[in-house]
Amino acid sequence: MSGRRDIFARRLDLVHGCVEMSHGGGGRAMAQLIEELFLAAFDNDWLRTQDDCAQFAVPSGRLVMATDSHVVSPLFFPGGDIGCLSVHGTINDVAMAGARPLYLASSFILEEGFSLADLQRIVESMARAAQRAGVPIVTGDTKVVERGKGDGVFITTTGVGVVPEGVAISAGRAQPGDAVLLSGPLGDHGLAVLAQREHLSFDAPIQSDTAALHELVAAMVATVPGIHCLRDPTRGGLASALNEIARQAGVGMRLREAAIPVREPVRALCEFLGLDPLYVANEGKLIAICPADSADALLTAMRAHPLGREAAIIGEVVTDAHGFVEMETAFGGRRLVDWLSGEQLPRIC
Amino acid sequence: MKYLDEFRDGALARGIAARIRQEVEPNRRYALMEFCGGHTHAICRYGIEDLLPDNVRLIHGPGCPVCVLPSGRLQAAIELVERERVVLCSYGDLLRVPGAHGDTLLKVKARGADVRMVYSISDALDIARAEPKRQVVFFAIGFETTTPPTAVAIQQAQREGLGNFSVYCNHVLTPPALRALLGIAPSPSVLPSPLAKEKSGTRVQESVDGFIGPAHVSTIIGSQPYEFVAADYRRPLVIAGFEPLDVLQAISMLIRQINASKAEVENEYTRAVGAEGNRKAQRLMAEVFTLRPTFEWRGLGWLPNSALAIRPEFAEWDAEHRFDIPAIRATDHKACACGEVLRGVKRPQDCTVFGTACTPDHPLGSCMVSAEGACAAYYHYGRFRQAAAS
């Protein structure tokens, strides 16, 4: 920026200032917002060109692209915020194909009146997440909508990655006899967010588990290139992810409740509210489905990584014309692990 | 988690299940009804029936306050919140129950009405204090477990002179529902009791051999109110705790009584239930509520002295006094068999629209919406058994 004529009369007020309509107007105000807030945080060669796009060489191999919109409320929650969530979420979607994530794009829809201090907090969180993951944000967009027409900020991130040779990961590949593995305890993210909502007033030592999983995936794929399927159980939880896979692959599954890790405070808050941890969102966990004879090796590889320390084999894929995901309860009976109906709501009964 | 995990132990479950297998008489059939929806939920969620011998059958009863709420009462709340623009506070259980024309509180919220889910009536009081310019109405449902909290809140509102808070009261009572199931109501109910293969004046034959009594209703009312089940109708009732081991143990106790031709009220949930119940809670309920002469129960018809209304002294906090809430007769969907399911006459899978036109995503009746409704519980946790059988 040195040597260039400074076209902004005054710096942005990042302490008390708010988003205004002009910040999305395409003029000086928008340029200033981008430069002093977004570029300052995301700073890299691509963004410094200040083009409307990013140009990069494409390594050989199969490309993967994924996109995610983030509308979480509240914007800040124990363990994270909408910013790092959006970075991790798209990195993970790309990683679930077994791919190495390369670049991210992010676009923002800002509500008029949104605090610039909060926006800076979010953007800096994204920058940190992207840097730690080694996946730069190379291009983006900003729009502003009138007060009342947005929820503070909505973020959409898109990512591209490349799949290594010999890796073919997709839900359709799950086969009867395969093992089902889970990388760690369920329910932390969904409950961390829920516990913040008004009128629930629970004081729970629960933090979002939001994390970028691509390095864990790389270690897994290096050990067992023949992994059939990877999926991160986000909205709708483990139950929804497994039902989706079962449907795509035309199979069923049999799980063992005793093998599924759930931390005590998560179990406790679920008990209070009548929620089932199998349906609560996770943002730093993955499911892996692999041939049975690779399961032990895969488990070892997962447990060797910080994000997979509590990984477990939780069940197996079976033939089932109905596509049922069934579970042997810790009590010794059996139950269905069904699709989620609507949204899971706390109950009194 | 203390006092939960120990009561879910799988090894102990196997032991009690083996004992039950030993105790059942091989040529005898046992039909046991769990009254309480929470027990229905536990039975399905833990797969308790898998541990029972084939000749023990569990019948799901009507103890689900959401399921027995007539859709007309729900429709009235939907219309209230739209018409009067109040803040309607509700437990999560009610938000997806269909009223008339399939409308729900969630849908009316989507149309702009101020419907807020709360965990406790205390939260509704907080909202009323925080928003003095808005009228806050709490949609009260529940049996005797949930009623004392409403009593406390109404008295609190009175002490504070909270002028913008009121309660739409739909609290109902357990013993009258049990009476109705056993075929004896002081005045005839609209629907004949399914359990009476009767002739008036002769001893009724019932098809339920024993009852698993509610856990937490009993912490409030104690074990005494169930004595009539044993004394007058010669059926054993065992009050069971909420955890799966409690339920199994209660089943075992019922089987032993049935084998010995006994009919007594026993208490398995001694750690939380005494004979007298919670006297303070009972007193508070009596101070705030009075019996409605009659009230309509989905599936059981009009039952006298079975539901509560707010006393005139507290009329200021009675939403039916503050607002004009008309009585709405909403008829259930023609194919809906909730009434029969609630009385244990039909199993969920016997309903012609179960799992097809009626699913948790598109419920036709309340048994499919409430998490502990028999149909929802079976659909969500157990319908693989239906597929296996066919």
Place this chain on the structure above:
Amino acid sequence: MCLAIPALVVEILEQEQAIVDMGGVRKPISTALLDEVAVGDYVIVHVGFALSRLDPEEAAETLKLFAEMAEVISDEIP
């Protein structure tokens, strides 16, 4: 019907309130339905209210009964 859970009273507050702890999760609840509640008591909590005290001795008795039933069976099964 009634989702209620056992929780430990960890702090007594004014105006018939207390803080309970279940599995590390804490919540303020009303004790208005009970006469005396002390720190260290276990209570059954439903919709933010303590409904009754849980009697630890009865709980232990019940568990003992379960264990006895389970043992008897394992003795009898060859």
